[in-house]
Amino acid sequence: MIDNMLFKSEEKAIFALRALYNSYGYLPFKMSKFEEYDIYVRNKDFLVSDSVITFNDTNGKLLALKPDVTLSIIKNTTDEEGCKQKVYYNENVYRVSQRTHQFKEIMQAGLECIGDIDSYDIFEAVYLAAKSLDTVSPDFVLDISHMGIVSAILDEASDSQDFKKNAVRLISERNLHETEALCRAYEIEDSYKEKVCALVNMYGAADKVISALDNICTGERAAKELSDLKSLCALINKTEYKNNIRIDFSVLNDMSYYNGIVFSGFINGISDSVLSGGRYDKLIERMGRKSGAIGFALYLDLLEELDTEKKLYDVDVLVVYNDMTDASLVMDTVKELTDKGLLVSAQKAVPQRLRYKEIKWLCKEGV
Amino acid sequence: MINVALPKGRLGEKVYAMFEKAGYECPAIKENTRKLIFENEEKGIRFFWVKPSDVSIYVERGAADIGVAGKDILLEYSPDVYELLDLNMGKCRMAVAGKNGFYDDGVKTLKVATKFVNIAKRFYASKCRDIDIIKLNGSIELAPILGLSDVIVDIVETGTTLKENNLSVVETIVPISARLISNKSSFKFKTEEIENIVKCMKAQVKTDD
Numbered sequence: 237m238i239d240n241m242l243f244k245s246e247e248k249a250i251f252a253l254r255a256l257y258n259s260y261g262y263l264p265f266k267m268s269k270f271e272e273y274d275i276y277v278r279n280k281d282f283l284v285s286d287s288v289i290t291f292n293d294t295n296g297k298l299l300a301l302k303p304d305v306t307l308s309i310i311k312n313t314t315d316e317e318g319c320k321q322k323v324y325y326n327e328n329v330y331r332v333s334q335r336t337h338q339f340k341e342i343m344q345a346g347l348e349c350i351g352d353i354d355s356y357d358i359f360e361a362v363y364l365a366a367k368s369l370d371t372v373s374p375d376f377v378l379d380i381s382h383m384g385i386v387s388a389i390l391d392e393a394s395d396s397q398d399f400k401k402n403a404v405r406l407i408s409e410r411n412l413h414e415t416e417a418l419c420r421a422y423e424i425e426d427s428y429k430e431k432v433c434a435l436v437n438m439y440g441a442a443d444k445v446i447s448a449l450d451n452i453c454t455g456e457r458a459a460k461e462l463s464d465l466k467s468l469c470a471l472i473n474k475t476e477y478k479n480n481i482r483i484d485f486s487v488l489n490d491m492s493y494y495n496g497i498v499f500s501g502f503i504n505g506i507s508d509s510v511l512s513g514g515r516y517d518k519l520i521e522r523m524g525r526k527s528g529a530i531g532f533a534l535y536l537d538l539l540e541e542l543d544t545e546k547k548l549y550d551v552d553v554l555v556v557y558n559d560m561t562d563a564s565l566v567m568d569t570v571k572e573l574t575d576k577g578l579l580v581s582a583q584k585a586v587p588q589r590l591r592y593k594e595i596k597w598l599c600k601e602g603v
Numbered sequence: 604m605i606n607v608a609l610p611k612g613r614l615g616e617k618v619y620a621m622f623e624k625a626g627y628e629c630p631a632i633k634e635n636t637r638k639l640i641f642e643n644e645e646k647g648i649r650f651f652w653v654k655p656s657d658v659s660i661y662v663e664r665g666a667a668d669i670g671v672a673g674k675d676i677l678l679e680y681s682p683d684v685y686e687l688l689d690l691n692m693g694k695c696r697m698a699v700a701g702k703n704g705f706y707d708d709g710v711k712t713l714k715v716a717t718k719f720v721n722i723a724k725r726f727y728a729s730k731c732r733d734i735d736i737i738k739l740n741g742s743i744e745l746a747p748i749l750g751l752s753d754v755i756v757d758i759v760e761t762g763t764t765l766k767e768n769n770l771s772v773v774e775t776i777v778p779i780s781a782r783l784i785s786n787k788s789s790f791k792f793k794t795e796e797i798e799n800i801v802k803c804m805k806a807q808v809k810t811d812d
Contacts, residue, residue, distance in 0.1 A: 335663065
């Protein structure tokens with residue numbers, strides 16, 4: 237039996253998540269560390285950062301250290317009516333961190349469900365996202381929003397792509413004052429302006445937000461998209477996570493790839509979003525395929541922030557011996573101590589950088 | 604407890620006065636001490652002063668739940684934070700300035716000196732104008748006078764400094780003012796407290812008219 241204390245938060249999470257995804261029929265997916273650069277360059281906006289680490293293969297082909305997992309998984313699936321492929325992964329990706337503007341190795345775990353997606357699959361992905369967060373900490377929030385609703389309301393307001401792009405950014409910043417200014421600049425009619433501005437403050441418990449959405453989703457397309465969100469919320473309400481899952485329209489992703497539900501997860505004590513996902517039928521479509529898809533990734537390296545408990549010692553006992561000491565005495569002493577469950581380090585001198593609770597001399601002290 | 608990062612200096616003092624009026628006072632802050640952090644336990648608020656350009660870093664990384672930063676800093680560094688309120692103070696504009704009578708004929712690469720590299724790059728990229736960025740850390744106004752650059756991109760408050768040096772504004776890029784920002788994760792777990800602060804601060808915002 238391995239001592240639980242030895243695991244870091246992210247290591248514990250990996251084991252728990254594998255078991256979780258397996259139990260829902262998701263199969264493990266293992267991929268190469270690098271892929272042909274071509275696939276990324278064609279879907280550059282889908283990547284979290286534009287920069288990709290590239291290098292030439294022996295035959296001159298340009299390869300990239302993978303900055304993303306989803307694109308590789310899509311390539312490995314096929315369209316099959318009525319069926320879907322469900323896979324999970326635990327991989328490192330290489331991206332430019334938005335905070336440090338330098339390349340970073342990021343450990344991700346997540347899942348993708350690709351194929352003939354229906355409302356159950358969407359629920360399952362959202363539910364597993366919540367369950368994934370719960371395995372890390374019960375003090376979590378999973379915010380969901382709906383790209384279809386946002387897109388319908390913005391389309392009603394204006395045809396301008398510039399307006400829509402800026403509005404999405406401002407809604408995700410919860411920036412009401414500049415959203416109002418943007419609507420004025422584009423001379424958006426008051427009735428539409430009210431709807432766009434309402435999205436900025438659209439967050440909270442599902443019931444509360446849905447009744448507010450009823451008032452602004454009056455257009456035919458928006459109403460249809462809302463019914464999609466409503467049916468998801470009805471299912472969520474029957475689960476143990478109904479208080480953790482909220483609606484928040486500041487969670488938005490690129491409109492050219494994502495449609496429908498998108499979501500983002502937060503854990504109390506971690507300053508950044510630790511989980512991100514959504515429905516990306518449009519990406520699949522752009523790759524010339526017919527399937528629907530939903531998936532998410534959990535950023536495991538961020539879980540480090542949770543390991544705040546500092547250890548005072550590296551080992552419990554430092555056993556010190558010298559060349560004269562009988563090796564079997566060292567062996568017996570170490571075995572006796574480790575059998576008691578203590579952490580032991582056997583050394584011939586006292587190392588400067590090792591912190592120990594007690595010291596046991598098998599030779600003359602200080603020699 | 605809500606941690607608030609305030610920008611050091613005149614603007615920060617005005618912002619604190621606003622917090623005070625909004626009911627989030629912390630009398631200890633006015634005592635002349637060397638303390639770095641000031642707390643009012645009863646009101647559940649803790650203030651600290653940081654360099655104005657660092658406020659968004661403290662907030663983005665969660666060391667502060669909320670903070671007040673100039674829009675110039677937010678545009679330059681694009682931190683991943685919520686921008687909850689325009690405090691309508693510390694008002695100025697980000698502008699392009701050059702020597703009096705400067706005219707950009709578009710024939711040569713335009714040499715632009717600035718502290719705000721990203722803002723300048725974005726602005727000229729949107730106009731497809733080829734530029735050569737010269738990053739400076741202070742005394743930006745000197746650059747066009749000494750011929751180091753054709754124009755500068757900088758904050759203009761009253762325009763007095765420009766005027767005294769025979770410089771003038773060529774065009775305004777964007778109006779600037781102080782904004783109340785929040786860490787995204789903090790907002791999720793301290794929603795009510797942060798909402799209350801925003802509500803009380805909003806009541807203190809002076810409108811232009």
